[in-house]
Amino acid sequence: MTGAILVVGEVHDGRLIGATLEAIGKARELAGDGGVVGFVAGSTVEPAAREFADRGVANVHWAKNAEFDDGAAGRFAPSVVSVAEATGADLILVGGTTLGRDLAGQIAIRWNAAAATGVTEVRRDGSGLHVRRPIFGGRATETRHLEGSRAVLALRPHAFPEASESRVDVLLEPAARIDPPAGWRESKRLGVETAPAGSGPGLTDASIIVSGGRGVRAPENFHLIEELAASLGAAVGASRAVTDAGWRPASYQVGQTGKTVSPQLYVAVGISGAIQHIVGMVSSRVIVAINSDASAPIFKVADYGIVGDLFQIVPALTSEIRKVRGL
Amino acid sequence: MEIVVCVKPVPEAETRLRVATDGTRLDPEGVKFVLAGYDESAVEQALLLKEAVPGSKVHAIAFGPPPRAEEILRAAIALGCDQATWVDAGSKSSDDPIVAARALAAAIAPLPHDLVLCGKQAGDDEAGLVAAALGALLNLPDFGYVVDLRWDPARSRFTFHRATESGQEAWETAAPCVVGLQQAWNDPRTAKLPAILKSRKAPIAKTAAPAPPGPECSAPEKFELPVARTGAKMIEYKTPEEAAQKLVRILREEAKVFP
Ligand SMILES: Cc1cc2nc3c(=O)[nH]c(=O)nc-3n(C[C@H](O)[C@H](O)[C@H](O)COP(=O)(O)OP(=O)(O)OC[C@H]3O[C@@H](n4cnc5c(N)ncnc54)[C@H](O)[C@@H]3O)c2cc1C
Numbered sequence: 346m347t348g349a350i351l352v353v354g355e356v357h358d359g360r361l362i363g364a365t366l367e368a369i370g371k372a373r374e375l376a377g378d379g380g381v382v383g384f385v386a387g388s389t390v391e392p393a394a395r396e397f398a399d400r401g402v403a404n405v406h407w408a409k410n411a412e413f414d415d416g417a418a419g420r421f422a423p424s425v426v427s428v429a430e431a432t433g434a435d436l437i438l439v440g441g442t443t444l445g446r447d448l449a450g451q452i453a454i455r456w457n458a459a460a461a462t463g464v465t466e467v468r469r470d471g472s473g474l475h476v477r478r479p480i481f482g483g484r485a486t487e488t489r490h491l492e493g494s495r496a497v498l499a500l501r502p503h504a505f506p507e508a509s510e511s512r513v514d515v516l517l518e519p520a521a522r523i524d525p526p527a528g529w530r531e532s533k534r535l536g537v538e539t540a541p542a543g544s545g546p547g548l549t550d551a552s553i554i555v556s557g558g559r560g561v562r563a564p565e566n567f568h569l570i571e572e573l574a575a576s577l578g579a580a581v582g583a584s585r586a587v588t589d590a591g592w593r594p595a596s597y598q599v600g601q602t603g604k605t606v607s608p609q610l611y612v613a614v615g616i617s618g619a620i621q622h623i624v625g626m627v628s629s630r631v632i633v634a635i636n637s638d639a640s641a642p643i644f645k646v647a648d649y650g651i652v653g654d655l656f657q658i659v660p661a662l663t664s665e666i667r668k669v670r671g672l
Numbered sequence: 673m674e675i676v677v678c679v680k681p682v683p684e685a686e687t688r689l690r691v692a693t694d695g696t697r698l699d700p701e702g703v704k705f706v707l708a709g710y711d712e713s714a715v716e717q718a719l720l721l722k723e724a725v726p727g728s729k730v731h732a733i734a735f736g737p738p739p740r741a742e743e744i745l746r747a748a749i750a751l752g753c754d755q756a757t758w759v760d761a762g763s764k765s766s767d768d769p770i771v772a773a774r775a776l777a778a779a780i781a782p783l784p785h786d787l788v789l790c791g792k793q794a795g796d797d798e799a800g801l802v803a804a805a806l807g808a809l810l811n812l813p814d815f816g817y818v819v820d821l822r823w824d825p826a827r828s829r830f831t832f833h834r835a836t837e838s839g840q841e842a843w844e845t846a847a848p849c850v851v852g853l854q855q856a857w858n859d860p861r862t863a864k865l866p867a868i869l870k871s872r873k874a875p876i877a878k879t880a881a882p883a884p885p886g887p888e889c890s891a892p893e894k895f896e897l898p899v900a901r902t903g904a905k906m907i908e909y910k911t912p913e914e915a916a917q918k919l920v921r922i923l924r925e926e927a928k929v930f931p
């Protein structure tokens with residue numbers, strides 16, 4: 346594989362998201378002579394294209410079409426493929442978000458490429474690509490060999506550093522206009538509800554997560570968890586004991602039947618550490634547990650533990666963090 | 673409404689994972705393969721829609737080697753699915769999700785389908801690729817990360833929400849479409865004994881998987897278990913304030929997780 350690498354940009358509030366900047370970084374590192382090509386779709390593509398150029402990618406193709414603003418991958422996947430064909434790309438990188446994973450599945454078929462998601466390491470050699478990815482909720486890791494001449498990868502958010510700044514002039518190229526499959530005409534995004542910063546639904550993209558469990562005892566105490574999270578700029582999660590009891594919506598749930606997360610730091614407060622919770626968070630880089638029971642299983646997977654009453658420890662921790670962060 | 677639900681046989685959640693002798697994959701010896709995780713939820717969702725829309729049928733479909741695929745299809749029938757198709761992966765079966773999607777699409781295309789339901793991701797490989805790949809193969813709109821899927825009969829539309837990184841989106845679409853379900857019911861139904869007994873004799877249609885169109889595929893090279901964490905480093909303290917100071921210092925200086 347020595348062709349160009351195509352990075353599909355994901356835009357939020359007019360800016361490329363972190364997962365795209367991470368994909369650009371990886372693409373620049375892997376690119377041989379073929380170089381890196383960017384792609385953006387939607388009604389306002391220029392600012393995002395310029396951001397590509399700020400990170401060293403000069404050649405940006407765009408599909409300017411307001412229809413693509415709803416972020417439905419299936420609508421513009423054919424345009425991505427047309428750009429891959431036009432630029433001689435043999436590898437497409439996307440951030441492993443909701444959009445990115447949908448894109449990867451679409452592109453694998455429409456471009457006849459091998460695909461892998463949740464990728465945390467990439468190696469490119471004479472025999473093709475080798476990728477590493479956590480599986481079984483982080484309880485195992487697999488390395489896969491992607492065979493054939495084309496591949497699409499969705500990179501796990503936070504697994505790679507963002508591309509460094511390296512300003513170049515941008516060369517904008519329109520992509521061939523390809524209409525989405527007919528069924529899409531009947532599909533409509535009716536609205537977007539943005540969760541307040543640091544609340545449950547942002548979990549899969551958060552670099553720090555603070556989760557509360559039954560130990561918090563009642564919904565009116567959950568603000569302790571939320572304040573600790575706010576001091577850290579973290580997202581808030583919960584065990585199923587909490588979501589089942591209705592203290593917080595199901596979107597907060599981490600675990601086998603909730604979300605799988607892998608932040609830099611996961612703080613489990615008043616959570617016992619049932620296997621169904623563990624599988625959702627064990628691949629976090631650093632795990633901290635706060636629990637009054639020294640024999641709670643959560644301490645077996647944690648890196649650092651505090652045995653104590655969360656009602657005393659958590660407020661002390663929140664004020665210490667506020668202090669060191671000057672909040 | 674004709675509903676097709678894709679179910680993948682995956683190891684039971686409680687399985688103790690072991691590496692096969694060749695080092696490339698999970699050792700399947702003694703592992704029980706079940707209908708689990710989001711696929712269990714997908715079946716529950718299919719059955720809820722069937723109950724809500726009179727005259728509906730649910731067709732469960734699985735791609736995989738014998739006898740795993742057949743077993744989970746019987747489990748799906750015992751739960752209330754009306755029909756089942758097993759797409760035989762043969763002995764040299766591939767675990768690549770794109771290969772699975774091609775096999776499933778070939779089997780689904782000739783069946784009546786107003787809705788093709790999948791799990792958001794399979795409980796073992798967690799690829800999250802199959803729903804979108806099915807959308808491309810069947811040329812239908814596809815939506816992953818879906819919760820609250822409902823059918824609005826007055827307007828002949830599905831309505832649902834999609835979970836995104838920043839919140840959620842409300843959507844509507846016409847049939848047919850492909851949905852990757854992220855919803856987890858805390859209490860999916862369990863099969864009753866008479867239904868389980870009856871499912872043992874239920875007919876299961878069998879089709880062969882098509883040959884892949886090219887060499888583009890992925891194969892496992894290495895399967896690793898995490899180095900067991902040695903247990904937490906416990907923080908000794910006299911006051912909560914001291915515990916907090918010690919932990920914050922460790923997180924900044926030793927673990928370097930925040931500045
Ligand atoms: C099929 C299935 C799927 C499941 N999926 C999930 C899932 O996705 N996610 C999930 O989380 N669970 C899941 N569960 C449930 C799981 O088995 C546990 O029941 C659940 O995780 C327990 O939540 P908890 O740790 O908050 O509660 P508990 O187990 O009750 O633990 C509460 C902890 O708080 C501690 N505590 C109490 N008071 C204090 C205090 N004052 N200060 C400090 N600590 C205190 C206690 O020592 C205890 O360890 C699933 C179960 C099944 C059967």
Ligand SMILES: Nc1ncnc2c1ncn2[C@@H]1O[C@H](COP(=O)(O)O)[C@@H](O)[C@H]1O
Pocket residue numbers: 678679680681710711714733734735736769772776789790791792793794795797798799800801802803
């Ligand atoms: N071998 C298979 N047989 C039937 N359905 C499958 C198979 N593989 C994947 N699926 C479906 O696709 C979903 C997502 O799988 P994956 O893309 O592998 O994470 C699963 O939850 C199933 O609904």
